[in-house]
Amino acid sequence: MNYPNGLKKNFLINKQKIKYANRGMSLEDDLNLTNEYYREIDKAYIYKKPTPIKIVKVIFPEKKAKITEAYFDTPSTTDYNGIYQGKYIDFEAKETKSLTSFPLSNIHPHQIKHLQNIKKHNGIAFLIIRFTKRGETYLLLEKDLEYFLEHSPKKSVPLTYFQEKAYLIKEKYSPRVDYLEILDKIGGIDNDE
Amino acid sequence: MNYPNGLKKNFLINKQKIKYANRGMSLEDDLNLTNEYYREIDKAYIYKKPTPIKIVKVIFPEKKAKITEAYFDTPSTTDYNGIYQGKYIDFEAKETKSLTSFPLSNIHPHQIKHLQNIKKHNGIAFLIIRFTKRGETYLLLEKDLEYFLEHSPKKSVPLTYFQEKAYLIKEKYSPRVDYLEILDKIGGIDNDE
Numbered sequence: 001m002n003y004p005n006g007l008k009k010n011f012l013i014n015k016q017k018i019k020y021a022n023r024g025m026s027l028e029d030d031l032n033l034t035n036e037y038y039r040e041i042d043k044a045y046i047y048k049k050p051t052p053i054k055i056v057k058v059i060f061p062e063k064k065a066k067i068t069e070a071y072f073d074t075p076s077t078t079d080y081n082g083i084y085q086g087k088y089i090d091f092e093a094k095e096t097k098s099l100t101s102f103p104l105s106n107i108h109p110h111q112i113k114h115l116q117n118i119k120k121h122n123g124i125a126f127l128i129i130r131f132t133k134r135g136e137t138y139l140l141l142e143k144d145l146e147y148f149l150e151h152s153p154k155k156s157v158p159l160t161y162f163q164e165k166a167y168l169i170k171e172k173y174s175p176r177v178d179y180l181e182i183l184d185k186i187g188g189i190d191n192d193e
Numbered sequence: 194m195n196y197p198n199g200l201k202k203n204f205l206i207n208k209q210k211i212k213y214a215n216r217g218m219s220l221e222d223d224l225n226l227t228n229e230y231y232r233e234i235d236k237a238y239i240y241k242k243p244t245p246i247k248i249v250k251v252i253f254p255e256k257k258a259k260i261t262e263a264y265f266d267t268p269s270t271t272d273y274n275g276i277y278q279g280k281y282i283d284f285e286a287k288e289t290k291s292l293t294s295f296p297l298s299n300i301h302p303h304q305i306k307h308l309q310n311i312k313k314h315n316g317i318a319f320l321i322i323r324f325t326k327r328g329e330t331y332l333l334l335e336k337d338l339e340y341f342l343e344h345s346p347k348k349s350v351p352l353t354y355f356q357e358k359a360y361l362i363k364e365k366y367s368p369r370v371d372y373l374e375i376l377d378k379i380g381g382i383d384n385d386e
Contacts, residue, residue: 121237
């Protein structure tokens with residue numbers, strides 16, 4: 001299906017989202033709340049980019065422009081970026097239902113290339129991957145993703161690779177997915193070589 | 194009108210855009226080409242964020258999702274951000290037809306607040322303002338915007354303030370709007386205090 005992850009679901013069950021807020025929010029929802037929390041305490045300014053839309057038809061029935069035909073576009077970059085301690089932060093976040101591996105087909109090749117470029121230019125680049133059925137969320141630094149891509153012919157990153165190389169992000173009440181805590185702990189800001 | 198600057202125009206005259214490419218492209222077009230150029234020479238990775246759209250209705254006539262009702266949303270941040278020499282870059286770009294001043298009503302207050310936050314966290318924040326009828330494009334650092342806001346009750350920034358405090362970006366064939374050259378010259382990357 002040609003729409004971004006989670007969008008159709010969110011769109012259709014918008015009303016139920018509030019009701020179910022305390023059990024099983026999507027990774028996107030959790031990250032939005034986390035980033036909002038970071039902004040509130042003036043810690044970091046990291047935002048999700050809007051979903052790219054290709055607009056075909058706009059009408060002006062009243063004062064407000066109404067889009068009547070549009071399609072989901074392929075994103076040129078990752079979904080999240082911003083600033084933390086003066087450093088440029090960039091990441092992509094994905095959920096998988098698999099219990100054993102993360103399929104790389106979930107990420108566009110140009111998004112991986114983008115993360116490599118960011119790392120090369122001294123930004124902090126990583127993936128946040130949630131294994132929804134395991135209730136586990138990992139932060140995998142770009143260098144470890146790159147190592148995997150260079151050394152493995154596999155099209156999925158096994159869970160064991162995450163357990164070995166990535167960092168498990170503990171879920172908390174607030175912030176829900178405290179990924180900056182991980183970067184603080186591993187010294188990712190000053191030294192992520 | 195409730196649509197982002199330039200969008201309606203671009204949308205309607207899409208075919209003519211190619212024809213008129215060499216005379217009077219929009220600032221947005223020029224910046225897109227400039228950022229593409231920076232990426233091609235591996236100098237900086239700076240992108241325009243997608244226009245935020247509020248999707249109301251999506252149908253699935255075939256395999257491809259089709260948006261049949263949507264509206265332009267208020268952006269939460271500025272339009273452009275990215276990385277240059279390891280530093281976080283963030284700016285908003287606007288055109289004005291005025292010959293004498295840039296009306297601050299063209300920028301949302303939360304976008305100004307956003308630029309202040311970025312500066313405070315050691316990012317490089319600025320405005321790029323083009324006076325279309327003068328054919329002049331200026332880079333105004335956030336600190337100079339902030340100084341103006343603190344010391345003037347005016348709702349427009351006079352051209353004279355740009356001439357005094359901002360940096361004129363010379364238009365070239367490629368890159369068309371070489372704003373990183375300005376940052377290099379003024380030492381904006383290492384020291385924009």
